[in-house]
Amino acid sequence: MPGGYTGRLARIDLWSCKVTYESLPDEVLRKWIGGRGLGVYLALKEIPPKVDPLSPSNKAYVMTGPLTGIAGVPASGRWCSVTKSPLTNSIHDAHSGGKFGPYLKFAGFDGIVLEEASERPVYLWVHDGKVEIRDAHHLWGMDTHSVTDAITEELSAEVGKSEAKEIKVACIGPAGENLARIACIINDKSRAAGRGGHGAVWGSKKVKAIAVYGKSKPSIADLDKFREASAAAMKKIKESPITSEALPKYGTAVLVNIINNAGIFPTKNFKTGYFPEANAISGETIASTIMDWDKQKEEVCWGCPIGCARYTRITKPPFTGEGGGPEYETVWSLGAQTGTSDLAAVSKAHYLTNELGLDGISMGHVIGTFMELVELGKIPKEVLRGLKAEWGNGEVLVELVWRTAYRSGIGCDLAEGALRLAQKYGAPEVAMVVRGQELPAYDPRGAQGHGLAYATSNRGGCHLRAYLISPEVLGVPKLVDRFDTKGKAELVKHFQDVFAVVDSLVVCKFDTFALWTEDFASLLSAVTGWDITPKELEVIGERIYNAERAFNVLSFGDGKDYDTLPKRLLEEPMPEGPAKGHITRLPEMLGEYYMLRGWIDGRPSRIKLEELGLKWLADRLEEEGLIPK
Amino acid sequence: MKVLVEVYATLYDKLGWRSKEVNFNSNEVSLEDLIKSIPDLYNTLINDLGDLTELINNYIVFINGIHAQFKNGLKTVLRDGDKVAIFPPVAGG
Numbered sequence A: 001m002p003g004g005y006t007g008r009l010a011r012i013d014l015w016s017c018k019v020t021y022e023s024l025p026d027e028v029l030r031k032w033i034g035g036r037g038l039g040v041y042l043a044l045k046e047i048p049p050k051v052d053p054l055s056p057s058n059k060a061y062v063m064t065g066p067l068t069g070i071a072g073v074p075a076s077g078r079w080c081s082v083t084k085s086p087l088t089n090s091i092h093d094a095h096s097g098g099k100f101g102p103y104l105k106f107a108g109f110d111g112i113v114l115e116e117a118s119e120r121p122v123y124l125w126v127h128d129g130k131v132e133i134r135d136a137h138h139l140w141g142m143d144t145h146s147v148t149d150a151i152t153e154e155l156s157a158e159v160g161k162s163e164a165k166e167i168k169v170a171c172i173g174p175a176g177e178n179l180a181r182i183a184c185i186i187n188d189k190s191r192a193a194g195r196g197g198h199g200a201v202w203g204s205k206k207v208k209a210i211a212v213y214g215k216s217k218p219s220i221a222d223l224d225k226f227r228e229a230s231a232a233a234m235k236k237i238k239e240s241p242i243t244s245e246a247l248p249k250y251g252t253a254v255l256v257n258i259i260n261n262a263g264i265f266p267t268k269n270f271k272t273g274y275f276p277e278a279n280a281i282s283g284e285t286i287a288s289t290i291m292d293w294d295k296q297k298e299e300v301c302w303g304c305p306i307g308c309a310r311y312t313r314i315t316k317p318p319f320t321g322e323g324g325g326p327e328y329e330t331v332w333s334l335g336a337q338t339g340t341s342d343l344a345a346v347s348k349a350h351y352l353t354n355e356l357g358l359d360g361i362s363m364g365h366v367i368g369t370f371m372e373l374v375e376l377g378k379i380p381k382e383v384l385r386g387l388k389a390e391w392g393n394g395e396v397l398v399e400l401v402w403r404t405a406y407r408s409g410i411g412c413d414l415a416e417g418a419l420r421l422a423q424k425y426g427a428p429e430v431a432m433v434v435r436g437q438e439l440p441a442y443d444p445r446g447a448q449g450h451g452l453a454y455a456t457s458n459r460g461g462c463h464l465r466a467y468l469i470s471p472e473v474l475g476v477p478k479l480v481d482r483f484d485t486k487g488k489a490e491l492v493k494h495f496q497d498v499f500a501v502v503d504s505l506v507v508c509k510f511d512t513f514a515l516w517t518e519d520f521a522s523l524l525s526a527v528t529g530w531d532i533t534p535k536e537l538e539v540i541g542e543r544i545y546n547a548e549r550a551f552n553v554l555s556f557g558d559g560k561d562y563d564t565l566p567k568r569l570l571e572e573p574m575p576e577g578p579a580k581g582h583i584t585r586l587p588e589m590l591g592e593y594y595m596l597r598g599w600i601d602g603r604p605s606r607i608k609l610e611e612l613g614l615k616w617l618a619d620r621l622e623e624e625g626l627i628p629k
Numbered sequence B: 001m002k003v004l005v006e007v008y009a010t011l012y013d014k015l016g017w018r019s020k021e022v023n024f025n026s027n028e029v030s031l032e033d034l035i036k037s038i039p040d041l042y043n044t045l046i047n048d049l050g051d052l053t054e055l056i057n058n059y060i061v062f063i064n065g066i067h068a069q070f071k072n073g074l075k076t077v078l079r080d081g082d083k084v085a086i087f088p089p090v091a092g093g
């Protein structure tokens, strides 16, 4: 067994309440690493691609990677959920920080597979190398904070009061129970495996929570080599002004002012890229007004030397509340996207998304979609029932978050996500989505490569498949012209492949502001005992990206018709600011991207799949008549 | 002519001001001239970077939202009403 792994996967048949344990062959681990990569491999082998994501035949993988929970690997306190998404019908991975990931490993597991569905609510108690299925009848209906406290209390009777803080809980809130397609999984109360509706998949299986506890530390194959690789990586993190200064001090919302200055801060459902009141919701304002710096330290993910996490508090009614965050993405989605500059309202809505178990990005985004539909007169008065869903109305934010989690009134439509909402009310063009997933906080009309990254993202609208904002706006590692399309296809492919590896290791993406493949190869080689090169890592990333696309082709016929952007971003020039007059010139990049990927019309070719050691997948596509000629 | 300067993140903390409007009699003012005309900004940048020439490649400097690199760097000639925004290295996601 290579170092870094526990060598054990627990498989839970929720229907028959049977738990089995297995290990995966070394060659599978080396080909897919862990987390996202191993998740897509298992999904391809086990999930019928056309399955209804909310049916018992879908599976949910709760995964760590070989670098998860290894002290000395920067920002390795992460875990990853993989499933077929009820929002996008694609294969989908969602990532989260906090402490749950490492503790799952300390409890003795590389991952947990949830199969079938339970008849009644349950939670899993994962400790000391075993998994117990427990009744969760009394926990059903609780918000994520209450359920975390209740389970911790319940289990501390077993592990001892002094050990209570060592129990880590991942759970769903009412949104997941009510099968909201934008429901997430929350761990450690405020960290979210956010996107794609993974919370609804747990809800469909009647899994309320997973609690983990354990003391077994993963082994390291070559300690001397590891010390060297770790010291080098930590040095880079400490020397980078981004990871050592800006992120710890201001959090991710430090981006608000820069992205707004660049004129690509999507405002009022991507009508424009400039939000005049952006500073009111910026990282600088958060740091100087609502931060609790003592609590912030507790919020930082396990083993993280960066510490971007926030803990904030609103003390003045009517928006009193406190909790982890808000982050750049949620101040955008609940702020600029809805035209709201009231930081108290935005923060309160953000706290509620965590407590009720909703993806903060999608939630705010969908409210913006709804507000535009209201503005266009598409929502009948009898549906609105007096609700003043107007741009900038903070009170409405809070009400809509509640309604969505409980599918109450119009919330039932919002819970379906932006695309289904806009379709229902006769204006699908208002949905700013890719593959049905709501776009995040950057308008690609002023960042061409980022537009290509959105369009070709296997999990739908996402900034973290390939974060082209880094070279196009932030100048990391090197500034490129954001309005130019030349060379972007190559950059996007490279970022997509490397990020697929980072998601499989499993470590935080913010490492990549200071570390890249050579650093990850050194760390992984030392931990596992493999002699892995940066080139091999890139091939693994490419394999994962192709495997995901193949799953999607089998699931819903993914291909060039889906590699696109909302019409607004392709045809309507940005109305103002530095990106004024620009559209996303996707056709200038897409052909070259397919060529570099070895894809035909957005589908992996046999030659490419065989080159990546995926002949079995090429054969499967061929059988279904889906291999492009 | 008038030019607006804005500073963000740690630069704002160090300087204690967020934006400044600077008036010039001449119309031939470069980005470098602008920075040198604001002593505390200039001194802080020199302190952080050693040399002003490092500014463009190490910080994010926007002139009306366009990176100074894609203009004429420090030599970019400013126009009446221009907005210059200076950010130390930042990132997020």
Ligand code: SF4
Pocket (backbone or CB within 6 Å): A075, A076, A077, A097, A098, A299, A300, A301, A304, A305, A306, A307, A308, A309, A508, A509, A510
């Ligand atoms: S950088 Fe932020 S999100 Fe990443 S591991 Fe550290 S605290 Fe968590």
